[in-house]
Amino acid sequence: MEDEKFDVIIVGAGPAGSACAYILAREGKSVLMIERGDTAGSKNVTGGRLYTYALELVESNLYKEAILERAVVREQIMMLSDKTGLTIDYFAGTNMEERMPQSYTILRAPFDEWFAGKAEEQGAMIAAGILVDELIEKDGKIVGVKAGGDEMYADLVIAADGVNSSMARQAGLKKEWNGHEVGIGVKEVIELDPETIQQRFNIGPDEGVARAILGGTDSVMGGGCLYTNKDTISLGVVLSPASLAAQKRSIADIYQDFKMHPAIYPLIKDGTTVEYSAHLVPENGWNSVPKKLYRDGFLMVGDAAGFVINTGTMIRGIDLAIVSGVAAARAVLKAAAPADVGQLYMKELNELQLISTMQLFAGWPQITGLPRMSSVYPDLANEMIGSLFYVDGKLPKRMDKSMLQILRKHVGIGQVLADAWKGFKAL
Amino acid sequence: MDIVACYKWVLDEQDIKIVPGSLLLDTSRAKGKISDYDKNVIEEAVLQAEKDDTVTVTALTFGNAKAKQSLKDALSRGPVKGYWVNDAAADIADGFVTANVLTAALKKIGAYDLILFGEGSSDAYGQQVGPRVAALLGIPVVTFVTKLEISEGKVMAARKIGDCTEDVTVNLPAVITLLPEVCKPRIPGLKQVLGASKKPVQEFKLADLDLVAENTLPKNKIKSIQGYAMDRKNEIYTDGTVDEKVNTLIASLTKEGLL
Numbered sequence: 001m002e003d004e005k006f007d008v009i010i011v012g013a014g015p016a017g018s019a020c021a022y023i024l025a026r027e028g029k030s031v032l033m034i035e036r037g038d039t040a041g042s043k044n045v046t047g048g049r050l051y052t053y054a055l056e057l058v059e060s061n062l063y064k065e066a067i068l069e070r071a072v073v074r075e076q077i078m079m080l081s082d083k084t085g086l087t088i089d090y091f092a093g094t095n096m097e098e099r100m101p102q103s104y105t106i107l108r109a110p111f112d113e114w115f116a117g118k119a120e121e122q123g124a125m126i127a128a129g130i131l132v133d134e135l136i137e138k139d140g141k142i143v144g145v146k147a148g149g150d151e152m153y154a155d156l157v158i159a160a161d162g163v164n165s166s167m168a169r170q171a172g173l174k175k176e177w178n179g180h181e182v183g184i185g186v187k188e189v190i191e192l193d194p195e196t197i198q199q200r201f202n203i204g205p206d207e208g209v210a211r212a213i214l215g216g217t218d219s220v221m222g223g224g225c226l227y228t229n230k231d232t233i234s235l236g237v238v239l240s241p242a243s244l245a246a247q248k249r250s251i252a253d254i255y256q257d258f259k260m261h262p263a264i265y266p267l268i269k270d271g272t273t274v275e276y277s278a279h280l281v282p283e284n285g286w287n288s289v290p291k292k293l294y295r296d297g298f299l300m301v302g303d304a305a306g307f308v309i310n311t312g313t314m315i316r317g318i319d320l321a322i323v324s325g326v327a328a329a330r331a332v333l334k335a336a337a338p339a340d341v342g343q344l345y346m347k348e349l350n351e352l353q354l355i356s357t358m359q360l361f362a363g364w365p366q367i368t369g370l371p372r373m374s375s376v377y378p379d380l381a382n383e384m385i386g387s388l389f390y391v392d393g394k395l396p397k398r399m400d401k402s403m404l405q406i407l408r409k410h411v412g413i414g415q416v417l418a419d420a421w422k423g424f425k426a427l
Numbered sequence: 428m429d430i431v432a433c434y435k436w437v438l439d440e441q442d443i444k445i446v447p448g449s450l451l452l453d454t455s456r457a458k459g460k461i462s463d464y465d466k467n468v469i470e471e472a473v474l475q476a477e478k479d480d481t482v483t484v485t486a487l488t489f490g491n492a493k494a495k496q497s498l499k500d501a502l503s504r505g506p507v508k509g510y511w512v513n514d515a516a517a518d519i520a521d522g523f524v525t526a527n528v529l530t531a532a533l534k535k536i537g538a539y540d541l542i543l544f545g546e547g548s549s550d551a552y553g554q555q556v557g558p559r560v561a562a563l564l565g566i567p568v569v570t571f572v573t574k575l576e577i578s579e580g581k582v583m584a585a586r587k588i589g590d591c592t593e594d595v596t597v598n599l600p601a602v603i604t605l606l607p608e609v610c611k612p613r614i615p616g617l618k619q620v621l622g623a624s625k626k627p628v629q630e631f632k633l634a635d636l637d638l639v640a641e642n643t644l645p646k647n648k649i650k651s652i653q654g655y656a657m658d659r660k661n662e663i664y665t666d667g668t669v670d671e672k673v674n675t676l677i678a679s680l681t682k683e684g685l686l
Contacts, residue, residue, distance in 0.1 A: 004618075034617065039458075127620040150617040 006032045006125075008332060009145055009154040011132050011167050013040035014108075015050075015318050016302025017160030018115040019058050019325030025122035026059075027333055032154070033119065034147065035128040036161075041112025048234070048315070049210050049227060050111070051103045054322035057352070067114045068104035069229035070208025074201065077313055078226075078263070079378035080216035085263030086382050087211075105208045105227040106318070107189070107234070132161075135170050135298070142171060142297035155338045157298050158328055160321075163280045165304035173300065174290045179241045180369075181284040183222055186255045187236030190271035194231050200267055201228055212313050213237075215378030216258045220244055221371060224258060225315065226267070233268055235259065238281050240369070251278075282308040282317075286362035293349075294342030301328050307354065309361045312368045323354050363426030370419055372411060380410040428577070428599075429538040430484045431510075432472035433529060433557075434465035434501060436494035437550040445654030452652050461497050464545035466504070466612035468605055472543050473505030475577060482577070483507060487536070489528050490517045503615035503623035510536060514633045521645040522555025528643065529556065530563040531636035540599045541582060546571060546606050554604070561602035568602040569595050573609050 008024055010017045013035035021033045049072060055063040075090045120126050136144040136151060144153035159167035163182070168174040194205065201209045213224035222239035237255050244251060258264065282288060282303060289306040293299060301307075302321030309316045327348035334348075335341045349355050367373070383406050390396075397405070407416070442457035461469075469486060476482040486506040488494055491514070498509040512532050516524065533539055542564075544557035554570075561568030573592075574585040577599075586593040587606060597603075615623070633643060662679065664672040680686045 032621070125621060125624065127617055129614065130617045130620060147617040152617060152621075 006154040012160035013116040016321035016325040019322040021119035021124040023329035025124035031124040040116030041109040051319040054319035067110045073207040074209040076211040081379040081382035159300040163303040181288040183238035183283040185238040189275040192271040219375040286358040435462040435548040436490040450654040463549040470612040509628040521647040526559030557604035
């Protein structure tokens with residue numbers, strides 16, 4: 001049947017899929033977006049932040065309609081030792097109008113639903129509650145998808161099906177994840193009234209905090225993050241599976257202790273847990289992006305392609321997903337023949353500076369992956385700063401000597417130099 | 428033969444929260460869905476059509492503007508056409524109003540041999556609308572039905588009453604209210620979902636229907652809805668040995684008539 005062929009089928013209605021569907025539908029292409037959840041966003045457990053420049057690429061001022069939580073005005077890095085916490089708080093200013101690009105905290109369930117709805121308004125067809133089982137291949141070319149007993153054909157199939165992309169594996173472009181390439185994330189959304197959130201984090205009504213947290217994970221490699229939403233706080237940890245397996249405690253127990261840490265608990269006290277979830281998070285940056293992101297009739301975007309950057313102070317995934325969706329859409333629109341789309345996609349990714357940005361941060365997983373990052377250095381930082389404020393009436397030690405002494409207590413000078421060298425090389 | 432499957436658009440109870448203290452319901456984040464039991468109603472109608480080419484199934488609902496979303500879901504389950512009485516009056520409608528509105532809509536639609544309802548909706552479960560519609564149309568109604576077979580202008584229906592089954596034969600046109608065990612609703616496939624957006628939907632406003640004003644005013648007005656909270660006994664048995672504590676517990680439970 002004629003009407004059963006589309007220009008493009010997109011598998012997955014996350015930010016990458018919706019960005020791509022939005023542009024293609026707006027430009028008159030017939031687009032079908034298939035989503036496994038009952039609604040877009042229902043399978044997603046990310047609390048996070050959206051850098052608005054990405055939505056600007058889709059459509060100017062679109063972000064003003066988006067379901068956003070709070071504008072991030074405080075960027076924070078927190079280091080936890082056993083009982084103490086050290087927070088670096090950068091106040092980025094409240095005059096958001098003058099500061100593009102800005103970022104907002106978001107909750108993915110409402111955001112994704114809104115974004116998919118926008119793509120639908122542009123004319124994209126959305127089929128939710130449908131799991132795509134497999135790709136249809138003909139003469140070495142991907143020509144469609146199979147879902148249940150139904151087959152649907154298209155000139156191009158775009159895999160936007162997330163971190164565990166079964167489409168990308170079936171297309172033969174991606175292997176199963178290795179333990180060191182992903183983190184296991186546990187996230188909780190904790191409800192509190194907006195005034196309490198504003199008081200606890202020293203922010204105004206529409207302002208928010210994004211905080212990266214090191215330490216407090218019982219020496220298991222990984223870290224935590226915290227975002228303030230309108231009337232909830234997203235709190236979570238992402239831990240290394242290998243490091244988890246090397247000890248006895250479960251991730252749920254470690255997270256529970258993390259939550260109860262004396263520097264964390266007062267922030268969430270009296271809150272109600274409204275969501276508790278777990279997810280895989282791509283952690284290895286550029287080095288885990290497949291060598292090839294397309295083949296004839298097929299390409300991959302967003303998490304499916306591994307587009308995530310984690311520098312320890314900043315985690316970017318949602319914006320990169322949208323950028324890659326935009327790149328895919330532009331490639332489709334520019335291609336004279338379907339066979340050209342793949343190469344054009346790579347060209348667009350380059351022009352939008354996604355690949356160069358990923359390459360710039362390619363070495364970072366080696367820094368965030370340093371074993372000492374999860375407890376030794378946070379402990380060290382806490383004790384050093386703590387010593388600056390310690391007064392007991394006795395003669396204090398000379399500061400340089402006391403610092404050196406604290407340093408030696410936690411780590412050998414050789415190790416520090418080795419880590420510093422590793423870090424320097426990674427940059 | 429025309430089957431009209433009626434369904435209600437309700438709030439998803441999973442999203443409704445009970446506010447601690449006041450016990451009021453917070454529906455601000457609740458999404459809508461087709462009443463659970465009504466999915467079985469649509470499915471049963473469609474199964475009948477799949478058995479017999481001459482059967483045509485349409486779907487009918489009365490809901491506010493948000494109920495528009497329900498039509499794609501309903502039509503992806505198989506009916507060939509959707510009818511939607513779109514009016515905010517649905518928000519406060521009771522069984523009386525809903526039955527009047529649906530009856531007026533059915534008269535407008537004209538084509539009905541068999542009208543199917545769920546025994547009750549998954550929110551209020553009033554069990555009113557089906558029987559009332561039958562009375563208003565002056566046609567028979569069979570309730571608590573777990574099985575039905577249509578042949579030669581008649582429906583053979585099995586009713587579940589307590590531990591017994593009653594087999595009933597009724598002439599069409601008729602109203603039948605179904606229990607959920609009548610069938611299991613399908614999960615619509617890709618083509619069914621895509622096909623649904625191409626199917627026709629006819630929208631009525633209350634003004635389009637032949638209704639006198641008093642029949643659109645609810646007889647039952649809800650004053651308040653509160654969550655139900657059970658007081659706990661909060662008894663802890665601390666005295667005595669383990670055996671004695673267990674015995675005291677069992678004695679208490681027996682006294683409460685729970686054992």
